[in-house]
Amino acid sequence: MRKQTVLTLLTTGALALAGVAYAGTTITGAGATFPYPIYSKWAHAYNQATGVKLNYQSIGSGGGVKQIKANTVDFGASDAPLKAKDLQQAGLVQFPMIMGGVVPVVNLLGIPSGKLRLTGPVLADIYLGKIKRWNDPAIAKINPGLTLPAAEIAVVHRADGSGTTWIFTNYLTKVSPAWADEIGNAKAVQWPAGMGGKGNEGVAAFVSKVNGSIGYVEYAYAKQNHMTVVTMQNHDGTFVAPTAANFQAAAEGADWKGTPGYYVVLTDQPGKNAWPITGASFILMHKKQRGPAQAAEVLKFLNWSYVNGNQAAMDLDYVPMPASVVTLVRQTWADEIKGAGGETIWPAN
Amino acid sequence: MAVHIDTRRRVLINKLVMGVSTGAALAGLTMLVWILGDVALKGLSAINWDFFTKLPAPPGEEGGGLANAIVGTLILTVAAALIAVPFGVLAGTYLAEFGKTEKLGAAVRYVSDILVSAPSIVIGVFAYLVIVIPMGNFSGWAGAVALAIIMIPVVTRTTEEMLRLVPIEMREATLALGAPYWKMMLGVIYRAAATGMTTGILLAVARVSGETAPLLFTSLNSPYWLESLNEPIANLTVTLFNYAMSPYEDWQTMAWGAAFLITSSVLALTVFSRIILMKRMR
Amino acid sequence: MSRTATSESQIPEATAPRRAFGDVAFKAITTGFAVGILLLLGAMFFVLWRESALAIEAFGPGFLTSAKWNPVTEKFGALVAITGTLVSTVIALLVAVPVSIGIALFLAELAPEKIRTPFGVAIELLAAIPSIVYGMWGLFVLAPLMSAYLQPALGGLFGWTPFFSGPQMGIGMLTAGLVLALMIIPFIASVTRDVFRMVPAQLKESAYGMGATTWEVVKDIMIPYGRKGIYGAVFLGLGRALGETMAVTFVIGNAHRLNWSLFAPGNSIASTLANEFTEADGDLYLSSLVALGLVLFLITFLILGFAQLYLKRMSAPGSKG
Numbered sequence: 001m002r003k004q005t006v007l008t009l010l011t012t013g014a015l016a017l018a019g020v021a022y023a024g025t026t027i028t029g030a031g032a033t034f035p036y037p038i039y040s041k042w043a044h045a046y047n048q049a050t051g052v053k054l055n056y057q058s059i060g061s062g063g064g065v066k067q068i069k070a071n072t073v074d075f076g077a078s079d080a081p082l083k084a085k086d087l088q089q090a091g092l093v094q095f096p097m098i099m100g101g102v103v104p105v106v107n108l109l110g111i112p113s114g115k116l117r118l119t120g121p122v123l124a125d126i127y128l129g130k131i132k133r134w135n136d137p138a139i140a141k142i143n144p145g146l147t148l149p150a151a152e153i154a155v156v157h158r159a160d161g162s163g164t165t166w167i168f169t170n171y172l173t174k175v176s177p178a179w180a181d182e183i184g185n186a187k188a189v190q191w192p193a194g195m196g197g198k199g200n201e202g203v204a205a206f207v208s209k210v211n212g213s214i215g216y217v218e219y220a221y222a223k224q225n226h227m228t229v230v231t232m233q234n235h236d237g238t239f240v241a242p243t244a245a246n247f248q249a250a251a252e253g254a255d256w257k258g259t260p261g262y263y264v265v266l267t268d269q270p271g272k273n274a275w276p277i278t279g280a281s282f283i284l285m286h287k288k289q290r291g292p293a294q295a296a297e298v299l300k301f302l303n304w305s306y307v308n309g310n311q312a313a314m315d316l317d318y319v320p321m322p323a324s325v326v327t328l329v330r331q332t333w334a335d336e337i338k339g340a341g342g343e344t345i346w347p348a349n
Numbered sequence: 350m351a352v353h354i355d356t357r358r359r360v361l362i363n364k365l366v367m368g369v370s371t372g373a374a375l376a377g378l379t380m381l382v383w384i385l386g387d388v389a390l391k392g393l394s395a396i397n398w399d400f401f402t403k404l405p406a407p408p409g410e411e412g413g414g415l416a417n418a419i420v421g422t423l424i425l426t427v428a429a430a431l432i433a434v435p436f437g438v439l440a441g442t443y444l445a446e447f448g449k450t451e452k453l454g455a456a457v458r459y460v461s462d463i464l465v466s467a468p469s470i471v472i473g474v475f476a477y478l479v480i481v482i483p484m485g486n487f488s489g490w491a492g493a494v495a496l497a498i499i500m501i502p503v504v505t506r507t508t509e510e511m512l513r514l515v516p517i518e519m520r521e522a523t524l525a526l527g528a529p530y531w532k533m534m535l536g537v538i539y540r541a542a543a544t545g546m547t548t549g550i551l552l553a554v555a556r557v558s559g560e561t562a563p564l565l566f567t568s569l570n571s572p573y574w575l576e577s578l579n580e581p582i583a584n585l586t587v588t589l590f591n592y593a594m595s596p597y598e599d600w601q602t603m604a605w606g607a608a609f610l611i612t613s614s615v616l617a618l619t620v621f622s623r624i625i626l627m628k629r630m631r
Numbered sequence: 632m633s634r635t636a637t638s639e640s641q642i643p644e645a646t647a648p649r650r651a652f653g654d655v656a657f658k659a660i661t662t663g664f665a666v667g668i669l670l671l672l673g674a675m676f677f678v679l680w681r682e683s684a685l686a687i688e689a690f691g692p693g694f695l696t697s698a699k700w701n702p703v704t705e706k707f708g709a710l711v712a713i714t715g716t717l718v719s720t721v722i723a724l725l726v727a728v729p730v731s732i733g734i735a736l737f738l739a740e741l742a743p744e745k746i747r748t749p750f751g752v753a754i755e756l757l758a759a760i761p762s763i764v765y766g767m768w769g770l771f772v773l774a775p776l777m778s779a780y781l782q783p784a785l786g787g788l789f790g791w792t793p794f795f796s797g798p799q800m801g802i803g804m805l806t807a808g809l810v811l812a813l814m815i816i817p818f819i820a821s822v823t824r825d826v827f828r829m830v831p832a833q834l835k836e837s838a839y840g841m842g843a844t845t846w847e848v849v850k851d852i853m854i855p856y857g858r859k860g861i862y863g864a865v866f867l868g869l870g871r872a873l874g875e876t877m878a879v880t881f882v883i884g885n886a887h888r889l890n891w892s893l894f895a896p897g898n899s900i901a902s903t904l905a906n907e908f909t910e911a912d913g914d915l916y917l918s919s920l921v922a923l924g925l926v927l928f929l930i931t932f933l934i935l936g937f938a939q940l941y942l943k944r945m946s947a948p949g950s951k952g
Contacts, residue, residue, distance in 0.1 A: 161910025466870025
């Protein structure tokens with residue numbers, strides 16, 4: 001009996017290790033977790049349409065940047081854009097692929113979704129631990145119609161480093177000098193107050209369990225879990241709700257054309273309806289491609305997604321890039337992504 | 350009279366301690382049933398024919414399964430075992446047969462006991478640095494090596510213990526027949542210790558098949574069937590981790606399904622190896 | 632145990648008069664793999680050391696004593712994570728050791744013969760559940776119970792000490808310690824049970840014959856007799872608890888702040904690594920995380936090293952047990 005077991009183990013192993021040497025076209029990408037669901041959905045549809053396989057793995061934005069630099073993947077993805085200088089140094093091209101919103105959520109008995117209003121500075125003071133109770137005059141002043149409890153505010157933030165935190169702290173840095181001074185903008189920061197949940201899921205779990213809590217999650221989580229969202233005051237002074245249309249409004253006001261490396265951060269953008277905590281997720285590729293054919297496959301997939309992927313994106317509560325930005329991106333491909341001998345990989349528009 | 354009171358007190362204390370320990374045992378079992386019940390309750394709804402036969406579907410689409418991840422996890426585990434078992438068995442043999450008094454033996458024993466407790470995430474980072482970076486891409490091999498590193502010390506120590514349980518008379522008898530030492534080991538001692546060693550190996554396999562952290566930066570994951578171990582391959586634990594963290598209900602259900610499958614197969618493996626061991630003990 | 636190789640493994644080797652080539656090769660091969668284990672650990676240390684060089688250079692020994700963990704200004708210190716790792720492990724042991732001994736006692740002495748085996752296997756099965764499942768269970772099931780029942784009770788009794796004060800949110804050091812305890816109980820309990828079973832029947836029976844109660848037999852005969860085995864089991868659980876990642880991450884609260892209260896969120900080395908390794912950008916940040924991993928490795932090394940030395944001294948000739 002023992003011999004049989006060993007034999008079975010060995011044969012199974014040998015079969016597995018031999019593998020099948022068949023190689024269809026497979027594109028690999030890795031990086032940000034935020035766009036993982038939509039990239040896998042696009043990959044699935046693209047595979048059915050063309051037979052090309054795209055394997056995108058969510059290892060985190062930091063991982064995405066590291067892997068594209070180390071050349072272990074065909075493209076990297078990051079929620080936090082790289083600065084033009086860093087791109088230059090690493091020989092990378094960067095462009096936005098998809099957008100989404102970050103939404104503050106609360107758990108306050110008797111206050112329905114969308115009723116609580118907050119401004120950027122007040123939100124920053126809550127996360128700084130300076131505003132400690134819900135009935136603080138600063139909150140009461142902008143919410144004249146609401147009866148706010150005297151409960152202590154339980155602040156919830158992300159425990160893991162994340163693009164969501166990067167966008168959120170980027171916003172707080174822009175609207176609160178105190179935040180910019182003491183904490184700053186990064187994928188993980190030294191939080192002065194509160195507790196950390198692992199992933200959006202962890203934050204959502206804490207907020208839904210702890211009364212009097214406030215947290216921030218990606219829009220899809222707030223929507224899918226029917227969480228109580230907050231109305232935020234934007235750059236123009238209007239109070240706006242977190243909706244797909246308002247995220248898109250933030251993208252429209254941005255200056256994509258004049259910003260090198262598309263280093264555009266969509267937080268605190270001008271525009272009457274612009275949701276102030278909006279962000280884009282970026283794709284990173286090498287300027288000089290060792291295998292032009294492989295790079296062309298990547299660009300074909302990305303272009304297919306720009307053209308055919310909008311409905312799928314909206315179904316999953318993402319926001320597609322505006323057409324004008326897509327045109328700019330195609331031009332960038334033609335201008336900047338070259339083969340080893342300098343040949344163009346993507347034909348100019 | 351004093352003796353009588355003292356006895357009463359002693360009996361009382363005895364009863365108290367007995368009650369507490371019975372309670373502790375019951376609490377342990379309650380926890381087990383509770384956790385398992387929770388996983389089963391949420392996981393069973395995801396388990397159906399498609400779960401075992403189909404490739405993963407993106408969120409919002411009907412159907413889809415984790416067939417590739419199930420196969421991938423099996424292959425990763427087998428590959429890890431193929432690396433770790435010979436390594437561990439031979440090293441364990443050294444410890445049991447030659448390393449009793451040598452300094453080297455003490456050092457190896459000490460180091461394997463520490464490696465058993467090495468945090469799995471650190472082992473993942475290590476495999477990433479020494480395999481993924483030099484090879485230039487994520488691969489099933491890197492994952493298998495990371496898992497193997499976790500298995501090696503477990504297999505080593507179990508092998509040592511099991512070989513030592515073989516009665517000395519058996520050795521003496523074989524050697525008295527004039528057999529060389531290595532023949533005695535291969536023909537008699539390993540055979541005598543085989544059941545115990547198999548149990549140890551199965552327990553090591555059970556331990557690594559539930560690991561997420563060492564695979565995160567090594568074998569990664571994939572939504573497709575595997576074609577070779579030189580590319581990222583699908584596996585259950587990373588899929589579970591990714592899906593559990595997503596906002597979409599169908600993916601979360603899948604995640605519970607994966608949790609249920611992992612837990613029940615690890616449990617089955619453990620029970621199986623316990624039964625082997627118990628049969629042998631009789 | 633009768634005569635086994637444990638006590639006399641050198642005899643066969645010595646009695647073989649001629650060493651055939653096969654024997655030499657056999658010894659060489661097995662020795663090679665044994666050395667391989669040392670090399671493996673050496674390689675892990677070397678690689679971790681090399682990758683954390685940047686952080687060691689930047690912060691020096693201050694890395695161990697600084698409570699700062701600020702990715703923005705790139706100032707890193709390991710104090711909060713080290714404290715969290717140690718505190719959660721200590722809580723886990725304080726809970727797990729007595730409960731495990733209780734379970735072992737029940738399984739070895741009290742339970743009716745029929746249910747001993749199924750019960751024993753069931754407890755061991757707890758060890759087979761993947762740690763991520765423990766984490767999710769801790770977050771969704773245990774944490775709400777903590778904040779609703781256990782924490783108010785503890786707060787009411789011991790709220791005057793700094794250890795049980797503050798908001799009772801169900802997440803934090805105490806919850807992490809309890810989840811860890813749950814995870815290591817099966818290890819300690821099953822080994823302790825095996826140890827109890829090995830106590831010679833004559834010893835126990837003579838004690839019972841003198842009128843000792845079950846508890847007295849356990850306390851005065853079984854525990855002292857199996858002391859070494861029990862300590863070994865506890866150390867195994869200790870090693871497990873120190874490096875546990877997924878289960879802790881979900882419930883510890885992940886805050887880089889020191890706090891006296893066990894209700895407050897904290898952080899451990901393993902959970903910091905799990906949380907931040909994938910997203911770390913910047914060489915110093917990454918290097919500091921690897922340095923944290925190295926610290927965890929060293930802590931495990933030291934604690935288990937002392938444990939083994941201790942066990943060895945106990946088993947040295949002349950000492951009982």
